[in-house]
Amino acid sequence: MDKINAAITGIGAYVPEDILTNEDISQLVDTNEEWIMTRVGIKERRILRGEGKGTSVMGIHAVKQLLEKTNVQPEEIEAIICATTTSDCHFPTTASIIAYQTGCKNAFTFDVQGACAGFLYGLETGANYIRSGRYTKVIVVAGDKMTSITDYTDRTTCPLFGDACGAVLLEPTTEEVGVIDTILRTDGSGLPYLHMKGGGSACPASHKTVDNHQHFVYQDGRYVFKYAVSYMADAAEEISKRNKLTNDNIAWFVPHQANYRIIDAIAKRLDIDQTKIMVNIQKYGNTGAGTIPMCLWEWEKQLKKGDNIILAAFGAGFTWGTIYLKWAYDGANA
Numbered sequence: 547m548d549k550i551n552a553a554i555t556g557i558g559a560y561v562p563e564d565i566l567t568n569e570d571i572s573q574l575v576d577t578n579e580e581w582i583m584t585r586v587g588i589k590e591r592r593i594l595r596g597e598g599k600g601t602s603v604m605g606i607h608a609v610k611q612l613l614e615k616t617n618v619q620p621e622e623i624e625a626i627i628c629a630t631t632t633s634d635c636h637f638p639t640t641a642s643i644i645a646y647q648t649g650c651k652n653a654f655t656f657d658v659q660g661a662c663a664g665f666l667y668g669l670e671t672g673a674n675y676i677r678s679g680r681y682t683k684v685i686v687v688a689g690d691k692m693t694s695i696t697d698y699t700d701r702t703t704c705p706l707f708g709d710a711c712g713a714v715l716l717e718p719t720t721e722e723v724g725v726i727d728t729i730l731r732t733d734g735s736g737l738p739y740l741h742m743k744g745g746g747s748a749c750p751a752s753h754k755t756v757d758n759h760q761h762f763v764y765q766d767g768r769y770v771f772k773y774a775v776s777y778m779a780d781a782a783e784e785i786s787k788r789n790k791l792t793n794d795n796i797a798w799f800v801p802h803q804a805n806y807r808i809i810d811a812i813a814k815r816l817d818i819d820q821t822k823i824m825v826n827i828q829k830y831g832n833t834g835a836g837t838i839p840m841c842l843w844e845w846e847k848q849l850k851k852g853d854n855i856i857l858a859a860f861g862a863g864f865t866w867g868t869i870y871l872k873w874a875y876d877g878a879n880a
């Protein structure tokens with residue numbers, strides 16, 4: 547029997563309309579355009595406004611667009627995996643809400659919590675369902691309403707985050723395209739440097755946790771920066787070496803968008819041309835698990851069948867990893 551590969555056969559995405567500019571942020575905390583642009587590279591980010599609107603709202607839009615673009619009926623979807631850190635509620639899963647609202651009534655659903663590396667965790671998981679031979683249509687939807695856990699009194703974190711979601715369809719193929727190779731890692735010693743202190747079972751919500759701003763992202767930026775660069779670059783280097791990928795045969799490098807300086811440092815270490823690196827941090831900021839599918843969505847028209855693409859991400863945990871994709875279709879026809 548021919549080997550089954552898992553190919554991405556379509557992408558949808560959604561960004562909210564409302565924009566939060568650096569000028570807006572500088573009205574809230576002591577910061578300015580120059581600091582945010584030179585230290586992080588973000589010009590503006592999107593914010594999902596409206597009472598009762600959670601991550602699922604963006605996921606529903608992304609999945610609906612994906613189904614329309616690929617001409618797949620919702621009933622054909624067998625599984626929906628949602629990678630998010632900002633689920634609508636502690637339970638049930640955001641994936642179950644997305645499936646219900648998009649009519650994917652034959653899908654089993656679950657959430658994956660890999661923080662900013664969540665899309666890679668979800669993609670590898672979904673790809674394994676396809677490779678098993680038992681499933682033929684799996685959706686991985688990834689993204690975060692990061693603004694819901696951002697402290698707009700903390701200048702060290704509030705310029706960084708935005709809201710967005712992307713979704714990909716995975717289908718089987720016997721061609722040598724799709725998710726070719728993956729490296730995923732975790733280092734739990736990273737917990738103190740990037741986490742949310744309150745609201746979980748270790749520290750349930752109380753007046754005190756609210757007063758102490760414990761329901762927001764806490765980050766030791768400098769520490770996280772160092773590990774983000776070295777772990778992502780190490781993983782991307784390893785996957786490149788074992789698949790004989792160099793600047794000559796890599797079409798695109800798609801890094802998590804947390805800080806332009808992190809992206810630049812990794813690209814320099816890997817010796818990849820600037821023109822091959824997908825960067826949209828200036829428009830959307832760090833959208834958690836949404837950054838990589840958002841890039842693939844924006845660049846879709848330029849992607850060609852057979853393109854070698856390296857994805858790399860790093861997030862809270864620490865979680866990180868890299869995936870080598872061989873693109874499965876000509877994006878210009880999508």
Ligand code: UT7
Pocket residue numbers: 576577578581582585586662701702703705766767768769770771774803804805808832860861862
């Ligand atoms: O996506 C998940 C993983 N997350 C990441 O990968 C993020 C990794 N970390 C980073 O991207 C960067 O560390 C930050 C963007 C968070 C911070 O940039 P930095 O260059 O590491 O700044 P810093 O924390 O070292 O602070 C430098 C200075 C400090 O002032 P002093 O102590 O040198 O006087 C800060 O108080 O910049 C100050 N500062 C600010 N100034 C103006 C911090 N935030 C701001 C601000 N505006 N918003």
